[in-house]
Amino acid sequence: MSDSTANTPDARKPEPLDHFVSQAPFDAQAATLLTPEQEKYYLSSQWRLMWLKFRRHKLALWSGIYLILVYASILISEVIAPYSFTHRHTDFIYAPPQEVRLFHDGSFIGPYVYPYDVKLNMEELRWDYTEDTSNPQKLRFLCTSDDYAGSTYEFWGLFESNFHLVCPAAGGQFFFLGTDRLGRDIQSRIIQGARISLTVGLIGVTISFVLGITLGGMAGYFGGMVDWCVQRVIEVIRSFPSLPLWMALSAAMPVNWSPIVVFLGITVILGLLDWPGLARAVRSKLLALREEDFAVAAQLMGATPTRIIGKHLLPSFTSHLIASVTLAVPSMILGETALSFLGLGLKPPITSWGVLLNEAQNFNAVALYPWLLWPAAPVILVVLAFQFLGDGLRDAADPYK
Amino acid sequence: MLDYIIRRLLVMIPTLLIISILVFIIIQLPPGDYLTTLIQEYQDRGEQIGEEVLAFYRENYGFGEPMWKQYLLWMKGILLEGNLGYSFEYELPVADVVGDRMFLTILVSFVTIIFVYIVAFPIGVYSAVNQYSPGDYALTLVGFIGLATPNFLLALVLMYLANQWTGASIGGLVDDELRDAPMSWEKFVSVLQHLWVPVIVIGTSGTAGMIRRLRANLLDELHKQYVVTARAKGVSPRKTLFKYPLRMALNPFIADIGNILPEIISGSAIVSIVLSLETTGPMLLRALETQDMYLAGSFLMVLALLTVLGNLLSDLALAVLDPRIRLGAEATK
Numbered sequence: 001m002s003d004s005t006a007n008t009p010d011a012r013k014p015e016p017l018d019h020f021v022s023q024a025p026f027d028a029q030a031a032t033l034l035t036p037e038q039e040k041y042y043l044s045s046q047w048r049l050m051w052l053k054f055r056r057h058k059l060a061l062w063s064g065i066y067l068i069l070v071y072a073s074i075l076i077s078e079v080i081a082p083y084s085f086t087h088r089h090t091d092f093i094y095a096p097p098q099e100v101r102l103f104h105d106g107s108f109i110g111p112y113v114y115p116y117d118v119k120l121n122m123e124e125l126r127w128d129y130t131e132d133t134s135n136p137q138k139l140r141f142l143c144t145s146d147d148y149a150g151s152t153y154e155f156w157g158l159f160e161s162n163f164h165l166v167c168p169a170a171g172g173q174f175f176f177l178g179t180d181r182l183g184r185d186i187q188s189r190i191i192q193g194a195r196i197s198l199t200v201g202l203i204g205v206t207i208s209f210v211l212g213i214t215l216g217g218m219a220g221y222f223g224g225m226v227d228w229c230v231q232r233v234i235e236v237i238r239s240f241p242s243l244p245l246w247m248a249l250s251a252a253m254p255v256n257w258s259p260i261v262v263f264l265g266i267t268v269i270l271g272l273l274d275w276p277g278l279a280r281a282v283r284s285k286l287l288a289l290r291e292e293d294f295a296v297a298a299q300l301m302g303a304t305p306t307r308i309i310g311k312h313l314l315p316s317f318t319s320h321l322i323a324s325v326t327l328a329v330p331s332m333i334l335g336e337t338a339l340s341f342l343g344l345g346l347k348p349p350i351t352s353w354g355v356l357l358n359e360a361q362n363f364n365a366v367a368l369y370p371w372l373l374w375p376a377a378p379v380i381l382v383v384l385a386f387q388f389l390g391d392g393l394r395d396a397a398d399p400y401k
Numbered sequence: 402m403l404d405y406i407i408r409r410l411l412v413m414i415p416t417l418l419i420i421s422i423l424v425f426i427i428i429q430l431p432p433g434d435y436l437t438t439l440i441q442e443y444q445d446r447g448e449q450i451g452e453e454v455l456a457f458y459r460e461n462y463g464f465g466e467p468m469w470k471q472y473l474l475w476m477k478g479i480l481l482e483g484n485l486g487y488s489f490e491y492e493l494p495v496a497d498v499v500g501d502r503m504f505l506t507i508l509v510s511f512v513t514i515i516f517v518y519i520v521a522f523p524i525g526v527y528s529a530v531n532q533y534s535p536g537d538y539a540l541t542l543v544g545f546i547g548l549a550t551p552n553f554l555l556a557l558v559l560m561y562l563a564n565q566w567t568g569a570s571i572g573g574l575v576d577d578e579l580r581d582a583p584m585s586w587e588k589f590v591s592v593l594q595h596l597w598v599p600v601i602v603i604g605t606s607g608t609a610g611m612i613r614r615l616r617a618n619l620l621d622e623l624h625k626q627y628v629v630t631a632r633a634k635g636v637s638p639r640k641t642l643f644k645y646p647l648r649m650a651l652n653p654f655i656a657d658i659g660n661i662l663p664e665i666i667s668g669s670a671i672v673s674i675v676l677s678l679e680t681t682g683p684m685l686l687r688a689l690e691t692q693d694m695y696l697a698g699s700f701l702m703v704l705a706l707l708t709v710l711g712n713l714l715s716d717l718a719l720a721v722l723d724p725r726i727r728l729g730a731e732a733t734k
Contacts, residue, residue: 236419239708243667244685244701245427251689252430334551338671341553342686360557361675367564376554383549 050319053396060392063385070382074195078153081188082166082174085351087150089173089183091118094369095129097178104136112136115172126368137169147171150185178371180359189351190375196352197333198382200267204332205325207271212278213321217309219279220286230283234276242273246335250344259350266345270335274328281324282314289313319397327390330383337379353379402720409716413709420709421479424701425472428694438692439489475695485702486695490688495699499681503703505592506680509599509673510665510707516604517611517661518654524608525615529650530642532620540612547609552668556602556675599676603668607661614657615650622646655718662711666704 027033034042044052055061073080089095098113114131121128144163146152147170151162168174177187219230249269253262289295290313298308314321339345340354341361348355356375360366366373436458443449478484485495528537622628623646631641673682681700688697 232416232419235416236423238663239416239420239705239712240701241663241666241670241704241708243670244682244704247670247686248427248689248697248701249430252427254431330549337551338553342671342674344686344689357554363557363560366557366561370561373554373557373561376551376558379551379554380546380549384545387545387549 046319050393050396054392057392057395059388060395063388063392066385067382067389070194070378070385071198073191074198077192077195078155078161079163080165081153081185081191082164082168082176083150083185083188084153085184085188085192086349087184089149089175089179089185091183092116092173092175092179093127093183094181095127095173095175095179095183096369097371098173098175100139100176101136109136110138112138113168113172113174137172139174140167140169141165143167145170148173177374178369180356180372181365186356186371186374189356190353190378193351193353193356193375194378196263196346196350197336197354197379200263200270200336200352201329201332203264203267204270204274204335205329207268208274208278208328209321209325211271212275213282213314215275216279216282217286217314220283221290221305221309221313223287227283230279234279237273237276240273242335243338245273246270246339247342247344250339259347263346263350266336266339267332270332274331278321278324278328281320285317285320286313289316320394323390323394323397326386326393330386333379333383333386405720406717409713413713416709417706420705421476421702422472424698424705425468425475427701428698429468429471431692475698485699488688488693488696490691490693490696495695498684498696499699499703502679502681502684505678506666506669506682507707508592509596509603509669509678509680510662512596513600513604513607513665513669514658514661516600517607517665520604521608521611521615522654525612526619526642526647528612528616529619529623532616544609544612547605548613550605552602552606553671553675555605556599556672559598559602560676599669599672599678602672602676603665606668607664611654611657611661615654618652619646619650622649652719652722655715655722658715658718659708659712663708666707 041049041052078084083089095116095118098116100111100113102108102111104112113136114133115135115137116129117132119128119130142163142165145167146162148168151164151167152160153162155161166174175185175187177185177190179185180189215230215233219227246269250266253265257265286309290308295308295312298312303311336345336352337354337357340347340352341357343358343361346352346355353375357373357379360372360375436455439458440455475486478486485499487493488495488498491498524540528540531537623642625646628641628646631645632638636644669678669680670682670685672678673680674686677683681704685697685700687693688700
């Protein structure tokens with residue numbers, strides 16, 4: 001009804017409604033036709049949908065990018081670090097971090113540091129470092145030079161090189177995060193430690209993933225005795241407080257094992273004890289899914305259990321699995337850090353963040369040289385990034401959100 | 402209900418048996434045993450260990466016997482005489498060495514759980530009710546950092562800061578002069594005064610996790626239809642929150658004891674090493690290093706027992722408190 005009729009005094013008398021006839025040609029498909037945006041959304045694959053949803057989660061996206069960068073960096077750790085991580089600068093024991101400055105005497109000269117004057121303080125038996133502000137030393141970038149101590153490294157232990165992204169000036173120093181008790185550059189050691197600390201997480205999670213899917217899958221699919229046994233094992237493993245158990249197992253590793261075997265041993269220990277959570281998730285999903293028609297159909301057609309589980313059942317919640325695996329990586333990294341910190345895990349000459357933090361266990365050293373705590377920063381950052389990434393993935397994998 | 406409790410207790414027996422076997426295997430894993438360490442020590446000092454001492458050890462602890470015999474000997478001691486074994490390092494029965502430390506461990510864990518609940522509850526509710534508010538974001542960020550920071554690092558940093566600001570050490574769990582004194586009221590008060598640092602340090606990650614779970618659960622409940630109905634009918638906001646959704650969301654508080662307890666016990670192990678608390682952690686580390694096998698084994702065993710008991714308690718509490726859990730009704734599949 002139009003406004004004009006409603007305002008006339010004699011409004012009670014009904015008038016016929018305006019009759020509208022669309023002149024546009026009739027399209028029988030109109031109701032089912034999708035706009036291009038809708039089409040893009042409805043016809044995308046499950047993975048594409050996940051990506052579309054994930055992309056909106058900015059924090060998770062940036063965490064993912066950060067993690068990719070960090071993991072890429074372990075391929076070329078030696079190049080990124082300004083020094084070889086084992087080189088001992090015997091003249092610079094416990095040198096504090098050097099500040100990078102841009103302006104000298106009011107004029108811009110690019111990133112530079114002031115060199116250190118070292119004096120031995122005989123009263124407190126420590127080195128005193130003062131900056132020589134008259135002599136700025138410009139940093140060099142993308143340099144191939146061996147005119148400063150500790151520039152030569154072995155790339156992955158394969159060949160020698162002295163190409164670095166950043167180098168100190170000829171004969172100068174650049175201890176961005178200070179040096180430790182043997183005069184080794186902490187920044188270089190942190191960059192190098194990433195290689196071990198980050199791979200522990202990946203290998204450990206792979207072990208736990210394989211175990212969790214196999215055992216959880218078997219328990220969920222077959223049920224009965226298998227289920228009961230797996231359940232008991234899960235219960236037993238979960239009854240142990242993880243850290244004391246890790247401690248006991250790593251203490252059981254013979255001392256004469258080579259560092260690389262110890263490294264593998266630690267990862268296996270971390271992986272072997274982490275799978276119950278995943279197995280539980282897989283089991284409960286499979287318990288429900290194996291009753292679905294498509295699973296029964298596959299069974300009637302004579303598919304083997306392995307095929308049904310791997311080909312039909314698992315793919316329906318792979319995205320969830322990936323999310324939970326992402327959330328499991330940090331606990332591995334933290335586990336390795338904790339063990340090495342206690343001196344039960346990796347040991348020098350292998351360098352990981354936990355091994356670096358082991359030096360910070362001596363509290364008196366930390367009180368005097370707080371920069372020994374720097375290796376904690378990458379641990380926290382990486383773990384945070386994994387948490388955000390995992391959260392984002394989980395939200396993206398949830399079809400109901 | 403009684404039926405359920407009995408069944409639940411019976412299930413614990415095989416679990417504990419398997420745990421004890423595992424513990425025994427683990428403490429036997431390092432090559433050599435305490436006897437070889439002892440003989441080595443005597444040889445290093447240029448002395449000869451007395452044959453009767455060796456015979457005593459062999460006879461009482463079955464050194465040199467096959468592993469299953471040693472295990473049975475150990476279990477026999479525990480089950481029949483309540484004797485956890487003998488600590489070679491301290492030359493005392495394990496129970497005497499462990500006693501005080503176990504009590505302190507339980508005390509620290511218990512207070513930490515209370516701390517986790519008290520802190521997590523209001524924050525979790527606030528975060529859920531004011532979802533996406535600046536306060537929620539800030540608390541979520543703090544929570545994430547709490548989850549990401551290994552608690553031994555937190556302990557180190559706190560110790561460093563306390564040292565910088567006050568010059569005092571915050572390590573230890575009692576005053577120095579009371580350290581070796583027997584348990585008394587005075588010592589207890591001193592413990593309480595020192596307790597807050599480890600409790601905060603150990604509790605952080607548990608609190609952060611608990612806040613996130615409570616928030617997620619409460620958010621799920623808040624979006625359900627009965628809440629919408631209540632709101633539409635004009636029930637006061639306070640009542641719409643506290644009367645139903647909050648009660649539903651509280652389940653993880655109880656169910657999670659089983660998850661939180663192992664977490665707190667492992668957390669406290671490493672934190673107490675950093676803060677040099679007189680709990681089980683440092684002693685376990687030492688026992689593992691010196692292959693003081695019965696001491697290490699007893700620690701592992703008792704810690705696992707604590708966890709199993711915690712799980713039992715949380716299951717029972719949940720069965721009592723949540724009417725949706727029907728005992729005896731088997732799951733259909």
